[in-house]
Amino acid sequence: MRCDNNVDNWSQNPGRLATKTWHDHYLADATKRLNNLSPGFDWTTADSYNAQDLCAYETVALGYSQFCSLFTIEEWQGYEYSYKISFAGNSGFQSPTGRAIGIGYVQEILARLRHELITEPVAQVNVTLDSDPESFPLNQKLFFDFSHDSMLQITVSRSQTYH
Numbered sequence: 001m002r003c004d005n006n007v008d009n010w011s012q013n014p015g016r017l018a019t020k021t022w023h024d025h026y027l028a029d030a031t032k033r034l035n036n037l038s039p040g041f042d043w044t045t046a047d048s049y050n051a052q053d054l055c056a057y058e059t060v061a062l063g064y065s066q067f068c069s070l071f072t073i074e075e076w077q078g079y080e081y082s083y084k085i086s087f088a089g090n091s092g093f094q095s096p097t098g099r100a101i102g103i104g105y106v107q108e109i110l111a112r113l114r115h116e117l118i119t120e121p122v123a124q125v126n127v128t129l130d131s132d133p134e135s136f137p138l139n140q141k142l143f144f145d146f147s148h149d150s151m152l153q154i155t156v157s158r159s160q161t162y163h
Contacts, residue, residue, distance in 0.1 A: 014096070015095060023045045026081075034047070051067045051071075104124040117130060118136070
């Protein structure tokens, strides 16, 4: 028996629904343009978005992608914003499971700012790593933490205490 009202039902996911709505908006002109450039292929906004993804991946892999020049600056800004919508709806405050997903990350940031190791289970943190000063150092001025392969959080640690 399958439950259709769960987090794995991506068709009902708030991030996916909002992102698709945004794609349909910001890629409408690009999709018309691409359809005019390629008779016989019926481009959708999903195809246009995937072409933007190809630009990003090919540029990293090959150093250049011809897909990049198919889009305007405004469309690239829309692409960037689509990731923000996706993260907000899939993992952030707009997600029904966002708080559960992010609590461990918040606990780690707080521990770093307090200069404390995490030695007891809290949320979903890795106590093995976070209780060891070798893998969870506390004596740095800057910490670079990643919540996702494309999201970076920089925490500045101050040695002074402010009251």
